[in-house]
Amino acid sequence: MKFAVGFLSLIVIIFQVKCVSAEDESQACMIKILKEKELLNEDFSYPRQPTRCFLAAIIITAMEDGFYSKFDNEEGINADCVKSELKKKNLVYHLIKKDIIESSKTLSEEEIKSLLNENKETMKSILNSAAKACKSDDKWGGIFDDVLDIKNTTHAALESNYCCLKTSIDKNLIKIENIDVNPYNFDTSNVDCNAIIENKKNDIVRKFRAKYNESGLSQNKINCIVNNLNESNFFDTTIALKTLEKIDLEPFVRAENKRKLSNKIEAGITGIFSCMIENY
Numbered sequence: 541m542k543f544a545v546g547f548l549s550l551i552v553i554i555f556q557v558k559c560v561s562a563e564d565e566s567q568a569c570m571i572k573i574l575k576e577k578e579l580l581n582e583d584f585s586y587p588r589q590p591t592r593c594f595l596a597a598i599i600i601t602a603m604e605d606g607f608y609s610k611f612d613n614e615e616g617i618n619a620d621c622v623k624s625e626l627k628k629k630n631l632v633y634h635l636i637k638k639d640i641i642e643s644s645k646t647l648s649e650e651e652i653k654s655l656l657n658e659n660k661e662t663m664k665s666i667l668n669s670a671a672k673a674c675k676s677d678d679k680w681g682g683i684f685d686d687v688l689d690i691k692n693t694t695h696a697a698l699e700s701n702y703c704c705l706k707t708s709i710d711k712n713l714i715k716i717e718n719i720d721v722n723p724y725n726f727d728t729s730n731v732d733c734n735a736i737i738e739n740k741k742n743d744i745v746r747k748f749r750a751k752y753n754e755s756g757l758s759q760n761k762i763n764c765i766v767n768n769l770n771e772s773n774f775f776d777t778t779i780a781l782k783t784l785e786k787i788d789l790e791p792f793v794r795a796e797n798k799r800k801l802s803n804k805i806e807a808g809i810t811g812i813f814s815c816m817i818e819n820y
C-alpha cells in the first residue's frame with residue numbers, strides 16, 4: 541500500500557512538472573480525452589492512434605489533485621471555493637490543451653498562435669470569474685502570471701528570471717539562438733546567481749521531501765530518491781522547464797525546448813524506481 545501511495549504521488553509530482561509527456565502515445569490519449577470533453581475539435585490530428593487510455597485518465601485525476609493542492613497554503617486564495625469552481629470549468633484540461641497545441645507537429649505556426657491565444661483567453665476568464673465568485677485573490681499569488689499576462693517586474697523577480705535563464709543556457713539545458721538574457725537591462729554585476737539557484741533548488745527539494753513524507757515513504761527511500769534525482773540533474777532541469785514559461789518565446793521554440801527537457805526528466809525518473817522497490 542505504501543508503495544502505491546508513494547508511486548501515485550510521485551506521478552503527480554512529475555506530471556505537475558512536465559504536464560504532458562512528450563511521448564506520442566500519452567499525447568494521443570490526452571487529445572482523445574480533450575475531444576471527449578469537447579475542448580478540442582474532432583478533426584484535431586493524433587500523433588498516433590490512441591490506445592489503452594485508462595492510465596492517462598488516472599494520471600489526469602491525480603494531476604488535478606496535485607495541481608489544486610498548490611492553493612492550500614496560498615494566502616488570499618479561498619482554496620476550497622476556487623478548487624470547486626476551477627474543477628467545474630476544467631481549468632486543468634485547458635492547461636493540458638496548451639501543451640498539446642504547443643507541441644503539435646501538424647498545425648501551422650499561425651494556427652498554433654491563434655489556438656493558444658484563444659485558449660489563454662478562456663483560461664483568463666475562468667480564473668477571473670473564479671476569483672470573483674470566491675472573493676479570492678485575483679492575482680492568484682503569482683501562480684498564473686503567464687496565463688494572466690502579469691509581468692512580475694520586481695527587482696527580485698527580474699534577478700531570479702535572469703539567473704534561471706542564464707544558468708539554464710550555461711548548463712546547455714535551454715538552447716535558444718540570439719536570446720537577450722537581460723531584456724530589462726538591469727545592473728547584474730552584483731547578482732549572485734549561484735546563491736539564487738541554490739536557494740531555488742533547496743526550495744524544490746524541501747517541497748519534494750515534504751510531499752513524499754506526507755505519503756508515508758521512509759526517510760531512507762526519500763533520501764535515495766532525492767540523491768538519484770540530483771544525480772540526473774532533475775532539479776536543474778525543473779528550473780529550466782519553469783523558466784521557459786516565464787520568458788517571451790515563439791511557441792515552437794518553447795515547445796522544442798520543453799520536449800527535450802521532458803525527455804531528460806523522464807530519463808532521470810527511471811533511476812528512482814530502484815528506490816521504490818528496494819527494501820529499506
Ligand SMILES: *[C@@H]1O[C@H](CO)[C@@H](O)[C@H](O)[C@H]1NC(C)=O
Nearest residue numbers: 679681682692694696697700
Ligand atoms: C514577484 O517575484 C518575487 C520574487 O520571485 C516574489 O517574491 C513576489 O511574490 C512576486 N510578486 C508577485 C505579485 O507575484
Ligand SMILES: *[C@@H]1O[C@H](CO)[C@@H](O)[C@H](O)[C@H]1NC(C)=O
Nearest residue numbers: 749750752753754755756759
Ligand atoms: C514526516 O511526517 C511525520 C508524520 O506525518 C512527521 O511526524 C515528521 O515530522 C515528518 N518528518 C519530516 C522530516 O518532515
Ligand SMILES: *[C@@H]1O[C@H](CO)[C@@H](O)[C@H](O)[C@H]1NC(C)=O
Nearest residue numbers: 741742745766767770771775
Ligand atoms: C546534488 O549533488 C551535488 C554535487 O554532487 C551536491 O553538491 C549537492 O549537495 C546535491 N544536492 C542534493 C539536494 O542532494
